[in-house]
Amino acid sequence: MDSSLWMKISPCGINRDGRSQKSQGKTSPRNTGRFRLDFYQQFQTFRFAVEEINRNPELLPNSTLGFYVYDSCAVLQRELGGTLWMITGLDRVIPNYCCQVHPPLTAVIGHTISTFSILVAHIMGLYRFPQISYYSTSSLLSDKRQFPSFFRTVPSDDFQARGLAQLVLHFKWKWVGLIASNDDYGSEAIKVIRQEVMKEGACVAYTVYISENLLRLPNIVKMIKESSANVIVAVSVPFFLTPLLDEMLKQNVTGKTFVASEAWSISNRLAVNKYVSLLSGTIGFAFFSSEIKGLQEFLNSMTIYNTPGISWAKELWEEGFGCTFADQKNLTVTLNIKKQCSGEENLSSVQNIYNDVSILRASYNIYTAVYVIATALHDLRQCRSLGGALIGNNCFDIGHFKPWQLMSYFRKVRVTLNNARDVFFDKDGNPPAVYDIVNWQLGSDGTIKQVKVGSYDTLNSSGDVFSINTKLIWWATGNQGVPNSVCSQSCPEGFKQSLKEGEPVCCFQCSPCAQGEISNKTDAIECWKCPWDMWPNSKRDRCFLKPIEFLSYEDYLGITLATISTFSSMVPISVFRLFIHYKSTPIVRANNYSVSCILLVSLSFCFLCALAFIGYPQPEKCLLRQAAFGLVFTLCVSCILAKTVIVVFAFMATKPGSSLKKWTTPRVPYMIITICTFIQLTLCIFWLSISPPFFQFNIEAKPGIIVVECNENSQFAFWCMLGYLGMLATVSFTVAFLARRLPDNFNEAKLITFSMLAFLSVWVYFIPASLSAQGKYTVAMEIFAIVTSTWALVFCMFLPKCFIILFRPNINSRENFMRKEGGRK
Known part of the structure; x- marks a missing residue:
């Protein structure tokens, strides 16, 4: 027997005494090939299923x-020919004619080869005869427009291709090679695998098709050897x-791991x-x-006399027992066999493929197909309405029905087998996809064994289609675990x-995330920014809260500046108290005692405004x-400007006919101070009203x-305020510089000149320094400028006077003052 078995099954008539069975085997002219024990096991499994149903x-x-x-x-x-023979019921092939007597033909089981099944399905589809294949996997057979009556108990190649792609992704193989036989089986499956693999982000290193042409093989193998893809998905037959x-x-190719399709995953020819x-x-x-x-007992209980197809049984006997029957030619074509078969030998005494039921695949699919047919017939008999098979409320006689009337029951059939698996068909006639996952392992005897390590089940209740015991898997890499590809x-x-230019997406180079971005997983496609208040760690794989920076009193710089400002504010107050104590002395009275007091108080506030x-x-x-800050400093500079103007006016008023005498009244300095300060106050009010400063978090x-920090909001307003202050200082410096040589006792013009020069110098240097500083150091620079410029005013304006008051009292006397006045006269 050189091919799969074709089976026609039909219900026989009801027997008053119970069940009866009519069975026969029919062979075509012999093929000289070797007798296939596995095919004969499939035939006997079919018999076993029929008899089991008949006993149920x-x-x-x-x-x-x-x-x-x-x-x-x-x-x-x-x-x-066999197809037409089954349809017509005649030994001769007469297309489009049927002389069958009842009971009718129920269904056809077969074929194993997809090409043959396609041929038969075209014919069966014309007559709407149900056809169930137990081994044909071509996805073309899922087309119900071409094959409306085709069903199968084995998954379509489309399911297998998707499953193989998912298997590749399950083991995280991102770079694989694809090999396929140059036929429908290989090319269709490879298209699906390639599409599914690439859809999930993996890549195909190469795709090659192999055929009987051996000329291209050296180049193909050379490419496989040189490729960095260590996993090869092979969809082909062993041939x-x-x-x-x-x-x-x-070519000594090593380090490659094969992923096998069902066509060769259990091939003894390659193992x-x-x-x-x-x-x-x-x-x-x-x-x-x-x-x-019960199958093994059934197989071993068979004799050549209790099974249909006696010629097949004798071939099994000759193959299994190494004997020959005396009444016919040696069916096994084995020479020099002298032992004769008696037909009474016990099959349980030999172990071969025929009675090995440890792993049933094709036989199990045949067993399932028989139960599907029987269940569909049972549903038909029970008058179950399943989508139009019945006409009105009439039930069909199970001995008289048309094939198309049974088709709806096939589409809706649901069978629960002994292993608790449900079998049913989808809209394309395919059953739920389930596969065993096998691993080729090296046995202790040095041979390859195909070990089941898991399953792929699309109906797995847990939702995970894969159930794999990774501890059972043996990889060629040994203890290194899953191969890397x-x-x-x-x-x-x-x-x-x-990505590298011109390369697949799986061929890339690793670039560090940009500043402010992270990736917290391997093989990240993109980095993403941390939230505004967070920042990456040094490895740029986590975000943590950004530290907050401001010039605080807990900071060494902040507390130092605060201490200096507080201490400094006491100096003008001390000078003020000294002036009060010596307010009657000439040096205190010489340049407007009241304005000096206002100036000293405002200088103290200048120090304190830094806080x-x-x-x-x-x-x-x-x-x-x-x-x-702007108002207090404006008050200080206005006081100095008033002092300077009064000195000039006092000298100019001594000239005969001078019109400036009226400007030497005590009210003039206060008018100057008030007007200059009011202008600054107006600028500040406009600033605070139109574009006021505000609090902000600066992440830039x-x-x-x-x-x-505080955002000034309007830089123009800020620089206008500072510019106005600088203008007053410049005017005061200019006037004081021009009046520095005026003859007068205790003339402050020189002191004002130096103080304004120091004041302006500090703020001129502050501008570039503040622009280059960042964060709290910008604020620190402004505080430093405030304190330094205020100290410049205190030092230049009042240090010489205090020195004279405390250490040169002889100079601070009315006699010395009058003597100098007389000398000038």
């Missing part, structure tokens, strides 16, 4: 299933893979010592296997993938601190730090 009182009670079996010997012409593997051995170095560690899909209770090594956290810049910048503090000034 709950499934088709009082009815008996019968069958015909046809062997086409894998010849396409005989396949066509095409054999020369490829031979060439790989020849030989020759290919151990190449195929050990292979993982792949195989058709689902399950135990069938990538075009580029993974990018660690803190890096992102940067408004230290500490957490509250909104109220932001609103008033610059305005307060210093990367990784939140600078809590």
